[in-house]
Amino acid sequence: MSENKSRLQTLFEQGEFVVTGEIGPPKSASGAGIREHAKHLSGYCDATNLTDNQTAIVRLSSIASGVHVLQAGGEPIVQMTCRDRNRIAIQSDLLGAYSLGIKNLLCLSGDHQSFGNHPTSANVFDVDSLQLIRMVKRMRDEKVFACGEEIKKDEPRFFIGAVANPFADPFEVRVYRMEKKINAGAQFFQTQIIFDLERFDRFMELARERGLHERSYIMAGVMPVKSAKVAGYMKKFVSGMAVPDDMIERLKKAEDQQAEAVEICVEQIKYLKNVKGVKGVHIMAVGWEEIVPTIVEKAGLLPRPQVPGLAQVAG
Amino acid sequence: MQSQEIQKLRVDEKEQVQHQPEKPPLHLVEIREEITVSEKIDIKYIKKRAEITAVSYLWCRICKQKTPFNEARGCDCGVIMCNNCWGEWDSTCPMCESGMTTAFVPK
Numbered sequence A: 001m002s003e004n005k006s007r008l009q010t011l012f013e014q015g016e017f018v019v020t021g022e023i024g025p026p027k028s029a030s031g032a033g034i035r036e037h038a039k040h041l042s043g044y045c046d047a048t049n050l051t052d053n054q055t056a057i058v059r060l061s062s063i064a065s066g067v068h069v070l071q072a073g074g075e076p077i078v079q080m081t082c083r084d085r086n087r088i089a090i091q092s093d094l095l096g097a098y099s100l101g102i103k104n105l106l107c108l109s110g111d112h113q114s115f116g117n118h119p120t121s122a123n124v125f126d127v128d129s130l131q132l133i134r135m136v137k138r139m140r141d142e143k144v145f146a147c148g149e150e151i152k153k154d155e156p157r158f159f160i161g162a163v164a165n166p167f168a169d170p171f172e173v174r175v176y177r178m179e180k181k182i183n184a185g186a187q188f189f190q191t192q193i194i195f196d197l198e199r200f201d202r203f204m205e206l207a208r209e210r211g212l213h214e215r216s217y218i219m220a221g222v223m224p225v226k227s228a229k230v231a232g233y234m235k236k237f238v239s240g241m242a243v244p245d246d247m248i249e250r251l252k253k254a255e256d257q258q259a260e261a262v263e264i265c266v267e268q269i270k271y272l273k274n275v276k277g278v279k280g281v282h283i284m285a286v287g288w289e290e291i292v293p294t295i296v297e298k299a300g301l302l303p304r305p306q307v308p309g310l311a312q313v314a315g
Numbered sequence B: 001m002q003s004q005e006i007q008k009l010r011v012d013e014k015e016q017v018q019h020q021p022e023k024p025p026l027h028l029v030e031i032r033e034e035i036t037v038s039e040k041i042d043i044k045y046i047k048k049r050a051e052i053t054a055v056s057y058l059w060c061r062i063c064k065q066k067t068p069f070n071e072a073r074g075c076d077c078g079v080i081m082c083n084n085c086w087g088e089w090d091s092t093c094p095m096c097e098s099g100m101t102t103a104f105v106p107k
């Protein structure tokens, strides 16, 4: 199959500072909200993540959501977790997704089902995230299924992404995990939400020491935090998250906490843009999606770049 | 024996990344072989079955307690809380500040 790169990959290769957003699919069988959301982000984000039953709660499938984004003229990044499918189902869904026009794939383990709305369901984890990445790469580059059987024609040619968490312990191991994912085939990364810029700096230093910034496109994850209350919740109850106290204090003292939240997020993006090796920013505005265009604009990331030969799409 | 197994299971990520073959094995079976260090190779397949019943409880994100289905509430953003914790958080979602409108209806 001829090389048919995604818009996302093309932008990275052009050296653009990429902006991506995130859409959580609804707990219903309607795609109208997704299409509307994708249109809302049009011209502000270069691509949009579609989460795969995030927090282990049943939602409209990430692949179907990706198709809705395509229909709205957007560029989807479909997430695929290891929790819900075995290798047969994963490969089958990958063929299906690619056949429907989805070209970007983000491979991740997935949240444990215990804290979702089906806590007694079984999980699968037939393959882990590293094996998933490798499987997708082999399907593309070696034209084989996981079992070794040849894919006779039209192999899925995904641009492969993975996640990295600079804030989980032990700290040094995070970079090695990232390197293992690159070795397995990961081409781009989206990091966990960054609040602690100093710690992220150290992470990037280690990543640069190992040359990982030259072997993959690293996108820094950010989130506008609506209020001091939300920040406090995240600090205390969301694992793998480093929320500095001075950020919570700053929100507390603000007259308009939402305006301050936007200000903080914009400052973070401006800072991250200058960290060597960071090639883009991934904005996760959980429950506050409508604020994304404002943030992108205030961070000076407009206008979004064009890809020659492609119509202006976003979403 | 047990400590030996634990030792073997404790993965040195740095070692792994440095000695990673160009085409590492894909199959889980081979990992099972790696971690089986008892003299008698005895691979156990544990089949976890799901409970195919209506969910009777959920886990609260805040107090981490098992909560009866009809005493919990959920939010579109994914947060699930027990009614107690929800009350303590001013009856709003701690993540997105919505009213958490999802009720769980016992079967």
Ligand SMILES: [Zn+2]
Pocket (backbone or CB within 6 Å): B060, B061, B062, B063, B064, B065, B081, B082, B083, B084, B085, B086
């Ligand atoms: Zn609770």
Ligand SMILES: [Zn+2]
Pocket (backbone or CB within 6 Å): A287, B075, B076, B077, B078, B079, B093, B094, B095, B096, B097, B098
């Ligand atoms: Zn919520």
